[in-house]
Amino acid sequence: GNSVTQMEGPVTLSEEAFLTINCTYTATGYPSLFWYVQYPGEGLQLLLKATKADDKGSNKGFEATYRKETTSFHLEKGSVQVSDSAVYFCALSDRRDSSYKLIFGSGTRLLVRP
């Protein structure tokens, strides 16, 4: 079945450091891939998405490229800020599933120190 694996956290960085959060997936079809962010006590916000191989999603300085050959969708940011501290979820949806259910990874907590 379909699944998403994320690197375990927490990830602790100093402000302006480079961020990478690894995400790999297993899917029988051609999934769409997403990164969601959850700030403390809140629901999830869509950060970025990619719907086909080699697509690059980007938003607020974050980027992720859909790599079919390595089944990966790693999240990167060149210079993190304290306000980026949150939990980041990688997710996929199988476009063959008409309900567009999301399958989430376990989440990676990011803590950015001043």
Added chain:
Amino acid sequence: GAVVSQHPSWVICKSGTSVKIECRSLDFQATTMFWYRQFPKQSLMLMATSNEGSKATYEQGVEKDKFLINHASLTLSTLTVTSAHPEDSSFYICSARDPNIQYFGAGTRLSVL
């Protein structure tokens, strides 16, 4: 982006009572909404898929008589936790599909005493 409103944001109730949580899509119509449960520091667990005008589809292991879902209109789905017990205390999050992206509510923290 699309906005999903979830209400209430926090509810405390006595054991044995029922609690209703509302999920509304404010600026779009959603034929499909989802209900998730999240335990502290864990990922989201899909409870059920709610389809407007039809019965919800529950994930394996989720008690449909315990967690009643009603999707009576294209902008509103409700989750009722019936006869709540302390083990039902959790963070419940809804999402609405528009058309192939899920937009999430801010979540409801349920505390059962």
